[in-house]
Structures are given as structure tokens and as C-alpha cells.
Amino acid sequence: MSESPEESGRAAFGQKSAELAVAAFFFAIGAIVIVDSLRLGTGWQEVHGPQPGYFPFYLGLIICVASLVNATRALLVKRADDKAFVEVGQLKLVLTVLVPTAIYAALVTWTGIYAASFLYIALFMRLLGKYPLWKAVAVPAGVIVVFFVVFEQWFKVPLPKGPLENLLGLG
Amino acid sequence: MDEIQSLWHGFGVALSPTNIALMFTGVILGVIIGVLPGLGGANGVAILLPLTFGMAQTPGGATSAIILLSCIYWGALFGGAITSILFNIPGEPWSVATTFDGYPMAQQGQAGRALTAAFTSSFVGAFLAVVMITFLSPVVAGFALAFGPPEYFAVYLLTFCAFIGTSKEPPFKTLAAMMLGFALAAVGTDTVTGTLRLTFGSTHLLTGFDFLVAVIGLFGIGEILLTLEEGLEFRGTKAKLNMRVVLETWRELPRYWLTSVRSTLVGCFMGIVPGGATPASFMSYGVARRFSPDGAKFGTGKIEGVVAPETAAHAAGTSALLPMLTLGVPGSPTAAVLLGGLMIWGLQPGPLLFVEQKDFVWGLIASMYLGNIAGLIVVLTCVPLFAAILRVPFSIIAPIIIVxxxxxxxxxxxxxxxxxxxxxxxxxxxxxxxxxxxxxxxVLAIVLGDNAESAFRQAMLMSQGDLSILFANTLVGTMTTLALVLLFWPMISALLAKLRGKPG
Amino acid sequence: MKTSIALAVSAAFAAVLSPAVQAQTWEPTKNVEFIIPAGTGGGADQMARAVQGIVAKHGLMKQSILPINKAGGAGAEGFLDVKNAAGDPHKIIITLSNLFTTPLATGVPFNWRDLTPVQMLALDNFVLWVNSKTTYKTPKEYLDAVKKAGPGKLRMGGTGAKQEDQIITAAIEQRTGVKFTYIPFKGGGAVATQLVGGHVDSTVNNPIEAVAQWRAGSLRPLCVFDTQRMPYKEKVTKDMSWYDIPTCKSTGLDIDYLMLRGVFMAPGVKPEHVNYYTGLFAKVMATPEWRKLMEDGAFNTTALKGKEYADWVAREEARHVSLMKAAGFIAGQ
Known part of the structure; x- marks a missing residue:
């Protein structure tokens, strides 16, 4: 957090590399789709019409072709004209939320949704919002109680629970 | 007029103090369901179904029971728009199209205006659809029977072509994104042969990618990440917090009567077919964008872009009850659960329901009028409250939204x-x-892809691989042609303009 | 008065049918998930929700039953969920024929032996239906017309691919040498509507899926795929009851097929868990609501449990293997 504004304004990625990365992602998806549709059969049978792989095959093909076009267009951009896709400072902010969110998603598997949500909201408020501790505890506590009542008690929708709930006899 | 008399009688049945109390209870529960993406209308209805079991056994109780359940349905239809507009997260699938203009409006500090427009249009759409059910149900009910696989495919094609038009984005990117949607829709069991596609042995992929999960991620989480780039400070514009915004918006809305009428027609059509409220909202949005003088500015926060999908979704949601009652074919998962309820209460949905259970049917229709009015009152009084949510600082609201x-x-x-x-x-x-x-x-491709492909392949089975089945009769031929016209509309209108430019 | 009789009867039934009642020491300590390996609105879904309603209404259980649909991969999602919940007594699953057909047709790894059999609730009938605008009055007339039209010219509509409806269709084809074009749809209600609309020529809908259209005079039943007539003699239409529909066998179409509506639990549960649920279902099946459901849907009310149930399922599995093998529906065949 101590770098100069200049540092955080520097491009973390160029537009060009981002374009190429996303085009590569599309190409990979297209290729995967093509591989599986070849297994399923891509023909148009006389009596039955298209086989299960008929549409996916052409979808995959179009995705691959389109991604190649998009990649070529990105490559044609001159280095000098390349804009910043995201600046270092921005990327840091995005990652400060994205990384905890990914950890949160993983945590839900172990602790259930309530405990993980409590931690996530509390830490978010404390570390990013700089709220006093009592607020950072009270708000998430209130939120999970409301969710528990609405989902488990009113609508009887069971949400994932972990060891803590089992301990409390709520599981 | 037989209908008027029956309806009057129906109001008599529906307008007991208990039933009115049930209506408001139902609507409020429904709004909660609509707001939280984790609760579908089907959940609410399913959970309350056993409660209504006992209710249905008292005289007139079946009517009370269906009033309670259908009001949850109305409430959920209303509620879906709220999170779409405020946070870009559709609470229900049919409010995805509402995010396109509703969310930009909220960002510009017009959340109250957008919410009022959404609620009012929902009401108008539903109201007109109920009027149609009241007077035209015998005529319209049989219409759905004309729809076999080729007709369904034509409806999906029509939806698609109505929505995809001139897009500002680079064409190859549009193409790639759209095809990705279709590919995601293909994952899972293939309806026609029962084989598993694109699952690669993973049990997680058996069920395919759900539309709602994709939309919550792409729209909701994606939007939060974008917002973060601009820093953590909350920059929400102060939304107006009084009821004046409702009246101001109402003064403005009559200007868009043509959009409303068009959207209602689209909605009723899609509801009766039954094509569903979600495709109806997309189709209506697409049609409005194409024919509105402001079409080019859609997506930047035009109020018409909220009016169109909301009117159509509600009109479709309402008229979908017609095929459910008369044919026993549910137009949505919620309708399916309602249908199960009818049977448990000892009512048999089907062509004879209107004859054998007059009290029940007209009580239900009357409750549609009243339930919608109750719904409108509830949600409109809450507009300032909903808009106030935007004042909660970002570092509190963001993690809650993600949860x-x-x-x-x-x-x-x-x-x-x-x-x-x-x-x-x-x-x-x-x-x-x-x-x-x-x-x-x-997202449209994810919604329609699977159904469109099944319908197409069923049609091909029927015709033994002959494409001409898509023009085999007037109904399917008209829809296919219309779809193609809409798809090529930019070229056609350019051509027309050229012709007009050189008269004589 | 009626209710009290019903309650007395149900108590008696529970006592007679489940000798395990005394040994029943366990009961659910939290809500029980009732997994439905099919979509909302279908036959299994309706039955599970009816059970939920009956249990709630008569207070048969301290906790609630929560129906949850897990329809993905032709039901594989639901079966795998229960299979992977070894030892969990708070999860039960209702099955349809996809218990056998899904693993065979898709190769998804599960088998009914991975689960613990609890109770057969009922067996669902299948009826051969045609549109009432046609002139066919007997299966023979219809099948002759199919033969005369040529292979693949007439269409049979059904729910899903390589599942019960298509298995019956394939069995008819094998027995009689006719050839249909089978068109799979997503739900039984939609199938019946397609038949009314004339988009398909016949269906093998379950009674409950087609009864409304039959009563309205749009559909005509030709025969039922059971070894005996359905026992319900109350008039459904003006002049016919379910009992009046002949068995297919008696009309020369020698095919019988019933679909399991049964309950299973996760593997590795204790006998007292199973006993609790058999006791619960005995009470459910003694209620007037349940009898009404059986009658409305013209179900075959065979309700086995314990070893008899497991034996029945094993026989049925073997039968599905041979039926599906003959039809060429087995994955990787």
C-alpha cells in the first residue's frame, strides 16, 4: 500500500495480452467441445436428423474460428497503441476481493455456509471497510441469523452446514 | 355477458377478510422469494403446499389455498426486479433483461424511478393478461395444442432473432460469446438420445450449467469486481427517499403505451404457448429496442428498457396459468408445483376444470385481479425502502451480496x-x-439453447430429417418467416430506406 | 368421524404391518431430505410431495420431510447424492424406473445395490393411448394401421430417451414387428398434450398424466400394460372406469410393464433407521389421502418391503437388462 501513485497507475496487463488470453480461453473451450462431439457422432442421419454431437461440433468450430479472428485482431494492434487493460492499483483492489471470495467458496465446503459467511463479511468489513470490531461482528452475526431464519425455518431450504452447526444441534 | 357474471361471483368468493389477509401474506412472502436468488417461487409454493392441505378441506378452502399460493407467485414476479435494478443480480431468471437498463438507471441515481417503472409495468402486463384470461380463455386455451416440436422451435428461433440484432460489440466477439452460451447449454443429458454430452465423466457436470448460476456470476460478481477497480469508497448517488418519485414516474409512463401494448402481446403469446416468462422478457426487450425511436440508447438506462421486459414477463407469467389449468401443462417450475397442489386438493386440472369447478376457477381469476393490486400496493410503498439499500456503504453491502x-x-x-x-x-x-x-x-443462449435444440431434433425425428417441416403449416411458417425477417431486419430496413430514398 | 376411523385403521395397520414397531428406537433428529431424481411436476415429484403433505397433516413425524429435486443426468444426480451419503439416516429417495435405466443407458456408476431398500410405495401403470379423433378401438386395429403405414411413419411420444416409455415402445416393436418413430419429450403432461394436439399418434402415458384429457374426451385408452385389470371400478368418464380398460395381454399384445415407485436410503444405515421409515410409510399408506391418490392415479397398490422388496427389485433389474439389451439401449453396446 506504500507505493507511489505512479506505481499503482502502471498497467498490470496490456489490453493486448488480455485479449489474447481470453481468445485462447475460447479456443480451448471450442477444442474441448469438438473433441467430445466427435465421440458422440457429428453426422446428420437420414431418418433421425442430427446426431447428439452435430450441433456441439459446429458450435465448437465457430468458437475456434471466432477466437482466432479475435486473436488476430488483437495481434494487429501496434505495441505503441496498446492500452492498459488493468492498472496495478486496480488489479490489487480486484484481487483483494477476488482472492478472499475464492477462499470463501472453498471454506463453505468445510465449515458450511453460515460460519464461512460470518468470517467473510466480518473480515471484509474489518480489513477493507476499517469498521470498529463490534460492528464487524454485529453486522455479519445479524445477517447470518436472518438467513438462517428465512432459509432453514421459513422456507425449509437446507443450506450447507459444518461441524459448528452440528455441535450446536442445528445441523 | 356470462364472464362478467361469473367474475362478479368470483369476487364474492375471493373478497372475504381471510382471503384478503392471505393475499397480502402471500405477496409479501413472494417478494422475499423474488428478492433472494436462492429462493425460487417453486420453493415457496412447495413449502406452503402441505399447510394448504388442511385448508382445502373446509368449504371454499381450495380457493383460499390457491389464492395464498398464487399470490406468492405474483409476489415473486414483482420481487425479481428489485435486485436486478439495485445490484445487477437477477433474483429470478425472468428479470435478467430488466438488468440491462434497470441497473444503469440505478447507477445514475434513478433507482426509485426504475423500480416504479418495473413494478407498474409488471402490474399492467399481468392485469391485461388476466383480462385476456377472463374473456378469451376458451378460445385461447386450445391454441397451445397447435404447438408441436416444429412450432416450439420456431418460437425459440423467433425469440432469438428478436433479441439478436445490431449489436455495438465486435461481431466475432458476439459470435464467440453466443456460441459459448449454446455450448454451455449442451452440457449434460441429451434429451433426444439420453446420452451424456460434454461431461467427461464428471458427476458435477451431469446436470449441466444452470442459467441462474451463470447469470449470478457473470452479472452479479462480475459487476462487483468492476466496481472495485474504482476504489472501495462508496460513491452511490443519493436516491430520492420519498413517494414523490412514484407519482413523477407515473406521469411519464403513459408515453410508452405502445411499448406496453407490444410487450403485453408478446408476453401473452409466450405464456399461452407456453414458452415461458424468461424468453418472453428477452423477446420483448429485443422488439422494443428495435422499434423504439430511442432503440440505439437501450442499455444505457432507458426507462423503456425496463418497461418492456417487465410487462412481458408478468403477462407471460400470468397467462402461463391458463395452459396449466386447462391442459395440465405447467409453464414454469412454480406452475408445476401449483399443479401438483391442485391434484392433492382433489382438483383435476384439465379441460373440464372450467366446467366442473366454476367457483374455484372464477375465484382464482378474481384473485388474480386482487392479488396483483395487493402486490402493487405492497411493492410501491416499499420503493423508498428498497432505494435506501443503495445508501449502505459498499464494504458492508458487497460481502453481503456475494454471500x-x-x-x-x-x-x-x-x-x-x-x-x-x-x-x-x-x-x-x-x-x-x-x-x-x-x-x-x-445468457440468452444458455436459456434457450437446450430447449431449442431438443425441439429442432424432435421436429427432425417427426419429419425424418426433412427441414421443410419448419414451413409445413401456416402457424409454423409464419413464425419461421417472421424470425428470419427480424434476423435480417437491419439489411431489410436499409434496403427499404434505399428504395424510399429514390421514389418513383 | 371418518378421520377417527381412518386413524384407528392406520394404527391397526401400523401395528399389523410392522412388527418392528416395538424395536423402533430411533427417530429423525432433524428434517429429512426426500430426494426426487426427477423434475418438478412429474409422477415421482407428486408422490413425494403428497407424502410430505400427509406426514405434515397427520403429524406422523416430529421433524419435516423436505422434497428436493435432483433430476440432472436422468436422475443420476439424485442417486449419486444418496449413494455418497453413506450412513446418513436423514436422507431418503423415491425412485422411478431410472433406478435401472440411467446406469445402463449412460454408464454413470451406480446400482440399486449401492442403496438400502426401504419400502415399495406403489407400482405405476402404463396405458396405451390414442387420440379420440382416430378410429382405433383396440390395440390390434392400431398396430395393424402402424404396420400398414410403413416403418417409422406413425409416431410414439414418450417421456425421456431410453427410459420406461421407450422401453415399452421397443418391446411393442419386438413383439409385433411394427416400427414407430419414437419422439422423446421432457415430461408426461407435455406428452399427453402432444397427443391431444395430434403431433404424435400414440403414447404410453401413466394414468395420472392422461386422465384429465381422457375425461374431456380427447384421448382413448386401448389397453393397460399389466397382467390384470386396474381394480378401480368407479366411472372416470361417462361410461368407463379404469377397470373397463382391457389388459394388453388379453388383446394379444403380450407385454406387461409396471414402474417402481419405491423408497431407498443411503448405504450403510442401521436396521433401526430402516424400521423407522417402514413404520412411517405404513402409517402414510393407511391415510385416506393416500388411498385417494392411489385411486386418482389408478396405481397398482402392491407395497413390498424388506427382503421381498429387494428380491422384487433384483428381478426387475434383470428384466430391464434384458429389455434394454434387446432394444440396444445399453451404453457402449
Missing amino acids: ICAIGSFTVKNAMFDIWMMVVFGILGYLFKKLQYPLAPL
């Missing part, structure tokens, strides 16, 4: 895997938005 999104993704299929998928879709949403890959065609 709600996670719960929403989980509950779609009770699968932890979907929470992961939500995060992945969130990252994709962020990248796509920044790189100008359009999200709307992608």
Missing part, C-alpha cells in the same frame, strides 16, 4: 460445485465486460 450470490448458486441444485462455478463465471464476467464480449446473447 447472497453464493447461497443463490448453491440452492439452484444443492451443489457446492455451483458456488465454485459462480466465482469462475464472475471472473469471466469481469473479463468479458472489459473486453467488450456481450453477455446478453451468452
